[in-house]
Amino acid sequence: MKYIAHINIMPLKELLDPQGKAVNNSLHNLGLSQVHDVRIGKHITLSLEAASKEEAQQAAQDACKKLLANQVMESFDFTITEA
């Protein structure tokens, strides 16, 4: 069966996010002063062929750990949906 993994990779809360800080300031300059704590990460979608949802979850976790996320600096979470 075909599944789609929706993966979010974000910088760890303990670390500074200079890109988020810059966007935060830019939003204030544009008049959106109610915005705070901007953090910017990656959103990755991928299609997976797998026999079951559990197998798809395992493959998505493998992909995150082996390649997509740098776990020293980033955390990841994902959801699996049927295509």
Add this chain to the structure above:
Amino acid sequence: MKYIAHINIMPLKELLDPQGKAVNNSLHNLGLSQVHDVRIGKHITLSLEAASKEEAQQAAQDACKKLLANQVMESFDFTITEA
């Protein structure tokens, strides 16, 4: 009240995503050959002060349209949750 906006910004489906293609190939090289159609975009979280959920949605949409997403090449969607 305080809300959190979870924003996803992805390259439009009609456009090539060379970064996604490269990651796709790398995952195959790592043995994850069941993966296809990798697309890479941005995930942005931000805190918002707003009187209502509707006001928070409006602010998040403003932020996307004015700064975060380039609508010529990217689409965006977001969800608002209470902090």
